[in-house]
Amino acid sequence: MKELITAVRDGRLDDIPALLTPLDRAERRLVLTELKVMRKEMRSWPWGERTRARKAVLVAGAGCHAGAAGCATWIGAREQREWVRSPYPWVLEVLVGRDPAWLADLARRLTARTVESEAEYQLVLELVRMAGCPLPVSDGLVRGWAERVAGSRWQQRPPRPLIDILRAEPHLGVLAPHLLDMPELPPPVTWAATQDPAEHWPTALTVLSAEGLLDRSTLLDRCVTRLVRGGKTVDMRFCLQVLRGLELTDREEAARVTDWAAMAADGPSPVAGHAQEALARLDGHGELSIDRLADVSGSVLFRTEKKLVRSQLVLLGRVLRRVPSSAEELLPVVAEAFVHPDIGIQERALKLVARHLPATAPDVRKDLAGMASQLGAVHRSAARAVFGELLVDGPAVDAYEEVLPPVPVPRRLDPAPADTAELIEEVVALVRSRSREVTAFERALDGLIRCAHNARADLADALRAALAGQWWTEPGPQADIDRRFLRNHDGLQVVAASLLGRVSEKTVGDGRARWTTSDTCCHAALDGVLYARLWEAATVIRTGELPFLLATPTWHTGALDPTDLVERLLTYQKLGLTPGPADFGQALLRVRRTDGAEAAARAASLGTAEGDRLAAWIRADEPVAPVLRRHVETESPEPQGWFPRPARSTPRVLPATNGHPVIQQEFPRSFHWLGRPHSPRRQQCSHWGDTSPQWIATLPADGETLAAWLLPFLTCEEDQRGVAWPLPALAETDGPAEGAIHLALAYGLGARYPEDRLSAVDALLILAARGRLDANLLGGELSVLIDRELMKPSRLAAAARTAAATGAYQTVLSVLVPVLTALLAREQAPRGLSDLLGVAAECAEQCGSPQTGGIAGLAATAARGGSTQLVRQAARLEAACREAAG
Template sequence: MKELLTAVRESPAHHVPSLLAGMDRAERRAALAELKALRKEVRGWSWEKQGKVRRALLVAGAGCHAGAAGCATWLGGRDLIGWDRPPVPLILAVLADRDPEWLGDVAHRLAARTATAEVSYELIAALVKKAQCPLPTTEGFVRGWVSTVSRAQWQRRRRTPLIEVLRADPYTVDLLPRIFDMTELPAEMPWSDDPESPCRWGATLAALAEEGLLERSVVVDGCVARLLRGGNSSEMRFFLTVLRELGLTEQEEAERIPDWAGMAADGISTVAGHAQGVLARLDGRGELSVRALAEVSESVLFRTEKKLVRSQLVLLGKVLRRDPSAVDELLPAVGGAFEHEDIDIQERALKLLARYLPAAGAPVREGLAASAALLGPAHRTMVAEVFGGPVAEQVSTAKYEELLPPVPSPQPLGPAPATLPELVEEVVTLVRSTTPDVTAFERALDGLVRHAHSDRAALTDALRDALAGEWWLGGGPQAQTERQLRSEVSLRAVLAALFGQVSVRAVQEERASWTAAGTCPHAALNGVMKARLWEAAHAMLTGGLPFLLAVPTWHTGSLEPAVLVERLRAYQRLGVRPGEADFAQALLRVRRGDQHEAAGAAALLGTPEGDRLATWLRADEPFTQVYRFDLESRTRVGQSVVRSHRALMAGRERPLVLEEFPRSFHGLGRERTPTHQLCYHWGEHPEHWVATLPEDAETMAAWLLPNIVLGVTDEIRDTIRPLLLLAELDSPAGEAVHLTAAYGLGSRFPEDRLTAVDALLMLAARQQLDAALLGEQLATLLGHGLIKPNRLADSARIAATTGAYRTVLSILTGVLPVLLAQEKASRGLSDLLSVAAECVEHCGATGAEPIPGLAETAARGGTSQLVRQAARLKDAWERSAERV
């Protein structure tokens, strides 16, 4: 046994089988206890050191287990196999004396382990082959099989077509149909859509079904079921490709009418379009009932995609021409198109009704008249012609009122956890969470400082078991732990100091080292946080701070000056000197503006900190002066030069910060000028950054803008969230905040545009929105091609439909003249004109003078959407001006 343990620690894994061969069951059982202890010890080692022992430990433990369950658990341990594939020959060697039933049990137990079945595929397959047991079909095992097939194909010198590889694979028939039941497709399957690629899984799957290697009905039903279930676009394209490659027969299409209806109603656009085409073919063959068509039309006509809605209206028109008796069943569905955002869709639906409404019964006409009454002023004349006088008279005479969301009120921050169980729960949640929560972080940090001051031993004992298993508590080399913690911005540094995992010298060095000089503002903001954390770590060692000064009073990060004065008074009574980083952060967070009483109370303290606070409050200056700074660049592509433009903001130097604040804050006070070189912080969470300067939205907007611009121009998701944080701050919004909002409204992704709309409405509700300034900035961004008109139109329409028609119109009146003056109309200009017209129809014109260039565009003639929407806006503007 000693030789085995020594070999595991010091020798390559291939020595293990021969050593195990000479050990009986009792010796192996005894060795297993030692191996388990070694495994626990290894978890605290460095990754480099772990890697040398892990494979030998895996093999030895497998050979020492007598039970199949224990062996499978050992072989499937993530800490033992890591991301490497297990050494199959060595494991089979140490299990050579086990009976086939036992081996099969291990194989199936391994296959059932979701976390490691994929990486253990080769071992599971080898055990199955040796045991001659049924093949497992778990999701992890299937993923491993797909990965192995793809890897084998790519590694061959002469790349064999995937279909030949799968024909020869003995597992294809059993495993390939399992992909229809998986929660997500293996990543390799939807990779290539190139018809010339030899590894197209979709086309290969269809070809195998045509050959009969796979049962065709299973493949068809599986694809249909997955398309009905929905999923990400790449997976839907994959299954749709298989379905199209199969070329369904007329009978196969007719057997699945409810499925096509479900796809048309709820599928992504490409799936819905395919299903709609199948339904049209079924109708052409007389296999789609009028009732089924009416039901699917009710759903499709409520979709936002114009192409789908237009196609459905066309199909309804064809059926009504062919069978006028279906009018009572089909026309009620047409009313759903009245709620579509596109005026052309609404008009098509009205024209369809005008043609067939006379043949409809009275209940149908009454219901459609009620729906048509909700249409905007642009359709009232046509509605009157179709339905008669009563609808035309339903014109609202009520005075328009702008609807904006309620002004958000700041939420008070609760006190630090008073008891140890409460604090332990919050600390563990923070340490193991990937989503930052500023309020929870600040409360927990303050709680740690308070409890370390009152009873450090009790705090340590309470946290020890709860944090067991954390890498920095594993007993690894202290130097490595310190090095890793220095690179983080997290609560772990404070906790590691509490547990003695970092030295006093390391804590003192870190407190003095964070200057963030010469780096981007995000690094400077992180440097402030690091300085606070290492200062708190020092408090863990000394217990010198009774509580923290910089803990916010509001969820935005702001700190009430009266509260800070009281905290300084408490420090004075206790004879405690504030931490310099803690006090500096408190100054940056304290609410300014008309704080004369608080300034006087601070001055009366008679302490250096009280005097600094009084001076800071009385100065009431923005943290830094920001100004517009545009970047121009030239990039040579082949023989041509591509020019790019970015509208950004810069910040001037703040000498006061450089002279009176700690060195760790000096990075915030330096001049900040954008450069073409972007930093690596764009993927980080900005919540803590904004909470560092909650009283200076303009400064934060200028600093965060480059990464937001990168997200918009390079179409990266989830980079607009800082805008919503900035809009929540009770701080003046100037050019930087408005420029940030302008970029956000032109974002690529709908969820990011929704975030920008929320921020826009919040600024309007707080009366911080300068519509003329935002319109001017949007026009600039559109002129340089930094955002697209159709995306801006979508954002504007969403904001308008919340009831903020006047706000949106006041913004668009600054955008439209620039776009209308262009020689070639921008794509999406008609959409912007449509939104502006809808706003005027609801709230009236914002002035007597029409928008410059609108009359000329409306007078071009023709039936294009651009001309039609320009004419609609011009007509609505003039009618509104006449009423005034």
């Protein structure tokens, strides 16, 4: 036993099987106990030594387990998989001679666990061979099989054809059909650059089905079931390719009419299109009843994909021509398309109803006329020609009322936790999650300072126990800890480490002396203000002198009530305390300056330097960095550093900012970047994908300044998601909302990705609800961006449609009017203009606003004639305008 343990510690895998053989069951149980202890010890070993020993522990433990359940748990433990070369051949060697039923049970249990690699698939396969049992199947096992098949293709040159590999698979009939049941298909299966069965999985499966190696009915049933269930686009494409390759017979298609109906109603567009084709074929063979057609058509005509809706109308028209008596049942279904958002679909539906209306009874005609009353103004004359006196105006509607979200109400921060246990709980949660949420961070930081002032020793003891296991609490050279903290302060950890004496006093002093360089980006500058506050807090918490911090916000936005700040300064004055420069500087940047005359007078009456500075700051009521009232074109800077932003070749429209001498003269050095003039030409940034609410909370009273600084990183970068995340927060900031905020909002409304446009829509509605939206200014910015090809009109149309769907039709229309005025004045209409006209027309129809009469060129565009969407939507908008004005 001792020799075995020594071999395990040394990582001698080849010696373990022979050393295990003479041990009886009791001895193996004792060895297993030592192996469990050793496995815990290894977590602190160097990586190379730990990896060798971990393999040996895995092999020896597998041989020592008497039960299949315990052995499967031991082998499948996640921490036992830290290796490059698989140890499973030695595992199989120590299991030789076990009862076949035991091996079969082990294979089943391992398969039920997470099988994540080809090596684990091979292990289960060998266990099945040794046990002589059927192969158990799981999603993980099939993933491992797919990886092994993909890897074996490239083990020969030239690569071995996929279909030949699959033909040779002994368990193909079990594994391949399971692919169609998995929640997500393995990537090696879905990737393909050709339809050649030598490389293409769907084609290979259908060929093997034709050869009899796969059961065709099983593949067919599972494909149809998966397509009805839905899933990722790539998985649906795979199943659809297999289904088409199976080439269903007429009888097979007829047996699945319910499935085709479900796919046509709810499936992704390609799946719904295939289902439509199947239904059309069934109709041609007389296998589709009128009732079933009416039922599925009612669902399809509500879809937004115009191609699917047009195809369904074609099918309905064909049936109506062939079976005129079906008009009374099918025409009410066709009339459902009268409310489709596309006016071309509405027109097709109206023509189809007009063609077959004489075959209907009077009561059906009356019902159809009632449904036609929902048609917009552009189709009103055509509908009256079809229905005559039967067509009545729609029911009287109430006066239009704009629907906007409630005005955001600032939420007051709860006081910092007074109870030490509650404070420790919040600090530990922030440290472990690395959250940047403003309210939790500010409460915890202020709470640490307060608790250190009142019960410093108790706080230190509680933090020492709660943060045990953090990297800086482990024994190690002090120089390494100091160096890492200087490189990255780690948020609240540097404050806690300073209290516990785990970071040296010299390092804390060096951290306070650091400052943001002049050529950095705004993100680093705003972070620099936070870092200065943290290093300052790390200094004062050592003594516990300060009773609280001055810069703790009053509201969740980061804003600070000037009355609260005056009260805090008064307490400092009574205690004879001097505020920390960084803490007081951040407090000034956060204080609300509007309607602060009374607070300014009280601050001036304190008779302290800080009170005078606060009074002067409130009375001046100036932005931190005035935004220049002009736009500048800038090329992206040349790539620099390790992580440069990708250069753009198209000049962007960006504002510059001026300097603020007070920031330069009276604030700490870490704040000086904020007071310098900045041009977007000089900004370098490596904050790819970073999102920090702390940036907004640094200047909550100067949204316009923040927008100007963040604008270079809010522009429509084609390769980045999430760039528009600050827009809703900017819309909630104080101060004027002028050119910079509206330009940032314009960029967001034309962003590439839907989630960015959704952020911009939220900001648009917030600005409108607060009464801070300048529709003409925003429309002008949008026109400039479209003119310079920095925005696609179709993306703006998608964002505008989303905003309008919330009920803000009047707001959206007021923004689109100046955009349409500019675009219709062009000699050549840009792509996507019809989409913008369609959204504007929908808004005009909903809110009944005649303001579109001021769009120059609208009437001329509508009068061109033809059937293009541009002309149709222009006519629709003009008709809505006339109706509103009439």
